[in-house]
Amino acid sequence: MKQNEFIQLLNLQLAQIQEKKLRTKIYLAIKATLPQLKLQQDFKCPSTRFLSETLGVSRDTLEKVYAQLEQEGFFLRIKGKGTFIRAQQTFTNSRLTVSHTIEREIDYQLPENIENLEQLFFDQNLNFFADGMPEIRNFPFRKWYENEKNVLNQEGLKIFLKDNEAGDTLLREQITQLINLHRNTTISADQVLIVNSTQQALYLCGRVLFSPQDKIILENPYYSGAYILFKSMGLDLHCINLDSEGLKIQECAQISNPKAVYVTPANQYPSGIQMGEQRKKQIIEYAEKNNSYIIEDDYDALLLNKSKNTAILGLDPYQRTIYLGLFSKYILPSLRLSYLIVPKALVEPFKRYRNYIDGSAPSKYFQMLLANFMQKGHYFEYLRQMQQLYLQRYQYFIHYYDLYLADFCFIKDHHPSMQIACYFKTEIPVTLEGALVKGAELKGIALTALSQFYEFDIEYGFVLGFSSLNHTEIRLCMVQLRELIQNELARLT
Structure with missing residues (x-):
């Protein structure tokens, strides 16, 4: 590799990269050039003086680029000798890798239940009639950006800190108002726990509430995310058929000591059956009689007509219902914010286990953005x-x-x-x-x-x-x- 060949490759990259800031453009062009180098020996890069004259840019700009590449480990600069790229280094996708890695098939002997976990998301269709995917092209991004600017101005750097609380206070209050009004409940904000996803909420239920071999009742057909996750935890799953009112709770009479009933009553997935109020009350009485929990996955209820569709949470006088709600199916899928509504006595154990597996509450940044977005009425x-x-x-x-x-x-x-x-x-x-x-x-x-x-x-x-x-x-x-x-x-x- 000669220096003029290096400069030719660099010029090709500069012509392709669409970046207005010159320093960044040169930096990206050099990084894009590195994977194309086939070095048999250490390569001495053109000096910043020579390259500045060749490219017609200031030497100061190139010095800053070279310094950055040196800090990242791509360049080796030796005082009095120049700037080098080591021959034993290879570059893939502009990232430094070690050339002596041995590629071979290795049997890592993973636990059997990992195979089940790998199946969890194979059914998640993200194109062509994608189920559960919201329309984002109509999302009010301008309002979101204005909201983001206002929150940053008001809250400052603390918005980027992490915490171990149940969630942002304003967001929990806004969720409480939303659910009480549109799901006919009477919860308080201190019952709300913010999590990253419904899947994490289900995982927390499995770890906090259940022990291996506990009996869990699910619908047939079922939501595969819950079924496979609970099965991987060693739970004893009992799937019950549906009728026009939802899960046939009468068929659960022969199941002894069930720990929980998991249902999607507002709009059963995937059948689309909406559970009647009388059936919901029957499930509540069944749970009370058997000392069981009810896990109510309300994944898209806010898109339905709220009349005659009260949440089980709003009908349950015994505080046995664990309510799962989310935002990703309503606004932006990548937002990764969901929530649990649990009896007050369970908030602390759920919070502790969430912090144990995640280290903290979900992103405070996105929590506060969403809370203010809701407060201004944009969300609803x-x-x-x-x-x-x-x-x-x-x-x-x-x-x-x-x-x-x-x-x-x-x-x-x-x-x-x-x-x-x-x-x-x-x-x-x-x-x-x-x-x-x-x-x-x-x-x-x-x-x-x-x-x-x-x-x-x-x-x-x-x-x-x-x-x-x-x-x-x-x-x-x-x-x-x-x-x-x-x-x-x-x-x-």
């Missing part, structure tokens, strides 16, 4: 807009479903929010589901298979989300899915 205003938008998209979905998918599937009675379960008709071979998922993968499409949510009495089909798709996108996806089904049916028959 956006929810209201999304309710109207999702209802419109649901109507588009049903229209195009009738046109393109009704020949192969049927839809059961449901309460729409963000996704719909589509069931194969009896004449459709059940093998189509697996073939369809694999065929879709070849086209870079992820389909959420319906059968994965059943322990028994398995039904086949797919779960289709529509909330993140506009009118045109829904139609295009329907056309593509119909073509996939026709191709796979032709191949199978």
Whole structure:
């Protein structure tokens, strides 16, 4: 490698990098050049004086770039000799690695339950009818940015500190107001615990409330995130079928000493059944009689009509309900903020275990931004807009479903929010589901298979989300899915 070759490579990178600040642009260009070097011996870089004349930039700028690269370990500068890149160093994606790493297959003998954990998220469809994915293109980003600026001005650097409290006081108060008003509850802010995700909330329930072999009742079909997580914890899971009112609590009579009942009553996932108030009261009485907890996963209730849809938490006089709520399905998926509402006596043990596994409460920065966003009314205003938008998209979905998918599937009675379960008709071979998922993968499409949510009495089909798709996108996806089904049916028959 000669210096003029190095400069040629550097010029190519400079031409490609879109960065206004000159110093940063040169820094990025040099880092992008490093992986292309094939060094047989130590390479002496052009001096900052020579390179400044060649590139037509100030030497001071290049000195700062060289100094930064030296601090990061990319350059070695020797007084009186120059700046070097060591031959035994290799660069991958502009990061320093050691060239003598031995690549070989290693059997690390992981515990058996890790295989179950690896399956936890394989069903999480992030494109093509993505279920549970909110529309973010309509999000009021300008209001969010203005809110962020105001919070930074008011709170200063403390917003970046971590703490071990249950959560930001204002955020807990705003959550309390929201849930009391729209889920017909009477909770207080000191019952609210902020966590990173619903999955973390479920994990905390498993660690704080349960012991191995405890009996947990779930719905069939079930939410796979809860089912696989609880199973990996060694819990004894009992899945119970549904009727038009939700979980058949009468079928739980023969289960002795159940520790908890896990339900998604506002909009059962994936069936879309909305549990009736009488059934909710039956579950509450069952839990009281058996000294059990109720875990109420209210994952998308705020997108539904609140009339005749009171949360179990609001009906439970015995303080047995653990309520799970979130924000990622309503506004920004990457926000990573959820919450638990628990009896006051359980807040401290839940908080301690959360801090034990995470080291602190979730990001204070995002907690305070969200709290102020809610306080100003922006959050609920956006929810209201999304309710109207999702209802419109649901109507588009049903229209195009009738046109393109009704020949192969049927839809059961449901309460729409963000996704719909589509069931194969009896004449459709059940093998189509697996073939369809694999065929879709070849086209870079992820389909959420319906059968994965059943322990028994398995039904086949797919779960289709529509909330993140506009009118045109829904139609295009329907056309593509119909073509996939026709191709796979032709191949199978």
